[in-house]
Amino acid sequence: MSNNSISVADAAQNLSEKTGAIATQAQGWITNNGVDILIAAAIGIAIALALLGVRALGCRMVGRVTPGADPRWPILFAKVVAKTNLFFIVLCSAQLVAEHAETPPAILQAINFLFVIAATIQAAIWAREFILGYIQHRAGVDDEHSTLSSAMGIVRLLVTVALFAVAIVVILDNLGVNVTGLIAGLGIGGIAIGLAAQGIFSDLFAALSIIFDRPFRRGDTITFGTFTGTVEKIGLKSTRIRALNGEQVVVSNTNLLNMQLQNFAPLQQRRAVMLFGVTYQIAPDLMARIGQELKAIVERQPDASFDRCHAFQFGASSIDYELVFHVQGSDFTAFADVRQAVMIEMMRRFAELGIDFAYPTQVSFTAAPDGRLVMPYPHVRMLAEGECGNEEGAGSAGANGSDRG
Structure with a gap:
């Protein structure tokens, strides 16, 4: 105990001596x-x-x-x-x-x-x-x-x-x-x-990755896995997304960034691809005219731009066409309105031109006694009518003969 007291006293004395020496040096330095x-x-x-x-x-x-x-x-x-x-x-x-x-x-x-x-x-x-x-x-x-x-x-x-x-x-x-x-x-x-805290730090660094890489922001509509929704909150560990059905989906930041994401916020235009078919009874001239007619229909719609329209294959019961056009803006409701308007105008114009939309049909053919394929109903009716005429003629001839006889 005494040794500690002596060491403390010595340290205090040394500090006092050093302070005094510094003060003396400072006084002399200022003076000179x-x-x-x-x-x-x-x-x-x-x-x-x-x-x-x-x-x-x-x-x-x-x-x-x-x-x-x-x-x-x-x-x-x-x-x-x-x-x-x-x-x-x-x-x-x-x-x-x-x-x-x-x-x-x-x-x-x-x-x-x-x-x-x-x-x-x-x-x-x-x-x-x-x-x-x-x-x-x-x-x-x-x-x-x-x-x-x-x-x-x-x-x-x-x-x-x-x-x-x-x-x-x-x-x-x-x-x-x-x-x-x-x-x-x-x-x-x-x-x-x-x-x-490996999991916490993993999600924290994933959150920092969201900051620097900016794959999405709060308010963006994204699709990940099988879910589509709007980002409501991005936290330290997880991100909360409001799904289209109304429920809230909570996903950890690490798992979210490991998925393939689709962000609809930067979307500037939407692309519409419409497939339709016309019947094989269409005339070749009308078939070539369909593209120009649809181009005029699309360009009459607001914020819509025509891309292309071509026949691309002979289907089982139709000649198949592909119509592609774009609608400016990211609003899906506006896009759906334009697409519906195009479909309605197509039906009106096709009706005026006499173009029939195709739907799955099946035609049956029967074979004649000599093996030739014949269509059943029209030819059968014609044959029946001819036979009936012949029978009536024969009957009337017989009747006339009997009368004459």
């Missing part, structure tokens, strides 16, 4: 280098005012930004500059003029020590602001309809903890502390946490 110190102070104040002016300019640029607007690169750098600390500005100015006027080594060492701490912390603050600002720039998280507004809290926490942990290690290393064990401990702890 007054003019040089004033010049250095003036230069340092000028540097500090210049840095304060740059920070004020950054704050002014940030203040002009409309809330919720997508931050551009100049605004992003302005936000970084606006986070400059006054303590760092003062120590930066002191560091730049510290070697002027034969500064005593003790004072110079103290300034270097404080500058390292201030610069390291300031670098961590700048890096944090830049990373978070870049994420906001990519995702537009200031908007209430942002991609990952609910996940930004944990993203800020992770970025802050990581950057300031690195800053603390750098400061301790500059103080002469052996940080090898600390770095090893942080690495082992990070691996343990990563293994324990």
Whole structure:
């Protein structure tokens, strides 16, 4: 117990002696280098005012930004500059003029020590602001309809903890502390946490992939697997989608990105492909005229553009056609209205031209006694009528003969 008291007393005495020596050196330095110190102070104040002016300019640029607007690169750098600390500005100015006027080594060492701490912390603050600002720039998280507004809290926490942990290690290393064990401990702890929360971190990085790759946003209509719905919320671990039937589908971000997605939000036009068939009784001239007639019908519709229309095969009971046209816009209801209008106009125009739509039919042929294929009903009726006429003629002839007889 006495040894501890003696060591503490010795340390206090050594600190007092060093402080007194520094004070004595500072007093002598000020006395002998007054003019040089004033010049250095003036230069340092000028540097500090210049840095304060740059920070004020950054704050002014940030203040002009409309809330919720997508931050551009100049605004992003302005936000970084606006986070400059006054303590760092003062120590930066002191560091730049510290070697002027034969500064005593003790004072110079103290300034270097404080500058390292201030610069390291300031670098961590700048890096944090830049990373978070870049994420906001990519995702537009200031908007209430942002991609990952609910996940930004944990993203800020992770970025802050990581950057300031690195800053603390750098400061301790500059103080002469052996940080090898600390770095090893942080690495082992990070691996343990990563293994324990592997699923959470997997979904978190998937959420970050949604930010940078932007496969979809909140409000987009997407199709994945067998589901189609509107994205309602993108969270830290899962995404909630409102299906067409009204139910809410919750999918983890990792599983969602592993699927093939169809996003209808960037859709600028919809393509309609209509297959139809006409009967084989159509005249060749009408057959060649169908494409022009359908082109005129499509071009009369609003926001519709004709692509092509051709006969492409002889079907089992029809001559098959393919009509292709486009409708500008992503609204499916408007697209369906145009497609229905085209179908109605087709039926009207085909009726005027005498073109019949084909439907599955089957015609039976029978063989005559000599083996020739004949159609059954028309020829049978004609044959029956002829036989009946012959019988009537024979009967009347017989009757006349009998009368004559």
